[in-house]
Amino acid sequence: MTEITTRYDLVAYPAGLFPTTLPDHMAAIARLHGLDAAAPAKARVLEVAGGDGVNLIAMAAAWPDARFHSFDLSSAAVGRGATLVAAAGLDNVRVEVDDLLEVADRLDGPYDYVIVHGLYAWVPEPVREAALRLIGRVLAPEGVAFVSYNAQPGGHLRSAIRDMLLHHVGDIADPVERVGAARKVLEQFVAPREGDRPVVAALRQIAEPMLRKNAGSLYHDELSDCYAPQSLSQVAAAAEQHGLAFLNDAVPSMLYDGLPGKDLDDAAVVHAAQADDYVAASFFHQTLLVRPGRGPCRRIVSANVAGLLASSQATRTGEGSFAAGEDRFEIGDPRLADFIGLLGEVWPARLPLAGFADSLEHCEALVQLAHKTLIGFHAVPYPACLDPGERPRASPLARAQIASGATNLFTLDHRMVAFVEPGPRAFLSLLDGTRDRAQIAAAWEQSEFGGQVSVDEALSQFARAGMLIA
Ligand SMILES: C[S@@+](CC[C@H](N)C(=O)[O-])C[C@H]1O[C@@H](n2cnc3c(N)ncnc32)[C@H](O)[C@@H]1O
Structure with missing residues (x-):
């Protein structure tokens, strides 16, 4: 039986894939600024507090020559990830139990890409500091780090909702009851009332998506022990203490944060982006950091786009x-x-x-x-096969997920797709690399689903769905 040590062992956090954390994406943004970035296909990638590690496990299936390492404090989460890694037979990804506070000073680098997603604004200051200290130690000279966090000033508004929820759920310890009580409060709160002042209407709008969160997210994101939204300026200043500088936001809609179109130094770029955050009431950031002194180009330049x-x-x-x-x-x-x-x-x-x-x-x-x-x-071509050959092979990760009964499969282009129909599941399971097209066709015809769709058509659909190995 798994020993219960953390709140994340008690209540699982929903697994997620985050396309903005892909080395391909980070490399593209770095290159848009004229910086060299390590080739994603051969990159060394670390994810800090990666939960069950599926974000990196999905990348590992697509990039066999890159190396991935995820760690997390929750042994239950890591156990789930390690089981999936073993089932998929992936040898380029490690998912381990470790405490950031402990490994910040001893983990060996270098890593070309370091990802810290969903941790920074939900942990106390020493853990935040340890995250930046670790990045500062292990990031390669041309590396790119990713740190996401609930941002200010939007965080102030979310804090108002959180305060209300905590007021009502009080010290209810049982997670199911705690989440249930919070949901009831939200249900009552989000319903508009006649004569709502604009500020109350706005708060109701902010609360509404919380109601649609699943139990794990609501429990950890809104009702956690620690909730510490950060301003971009705070994060940039803290990062600077560890030899890291602001590059840009990883979210395309915030691309002009780091590309203001004029030659500003890093401090002025952060100052301007922070000013925009106040105007836009930003709620979330996915901040990219690099080593200082690399001189990112803050203008759009043809050679970089090309x-x-x-x-x-x-x-x-x-x-x-x-x-x-x-x-x-x-x-x-x-x-x-x-x-x-x-x-x-x-x-x-x-x-x-x-x-x-x-x-x-x-x-x-x-x-x-x-x-x-x-x-x-x-930065790189499409990672999956679009032109299936004589012996097509499906992602070993997707096949392992099917074998385990999972209904949300990870594609090689980093999406999570619902995949429930038994016919397509059976077809994908045939693509284990041992059969050529004729043998696949024979096995498919003999199956209870044969005739549903031709082998050529099915292969073409799976190729476009990012399921076949290049
Ligand atoms: C909100 S979850 C995010 C998980 C994943 N990164 C994601 O975004 O889906 C926060 C994670 O941080 C981990 N965590 C918290 N404190 C930690 C620490 N000191 N060392 C390692 N992991 C930690 C938790 O166990 C949990 O899995």
């Missing part, structure tokens, strides 16, 4: 008209429209920008599209 690749899910609906999900947008420049149209056609493949990003005007337009998440920037 070194990247891009992807887009946009569909061309007219000469210069596009649709991407609910969004509709127009592109006046015919050459840019053709390029975005092409990206949409080849999705999920990525195209190099080298041949396109030749004018500053086009580069600025591309950054604008990335900022609006209508295109994505990448």
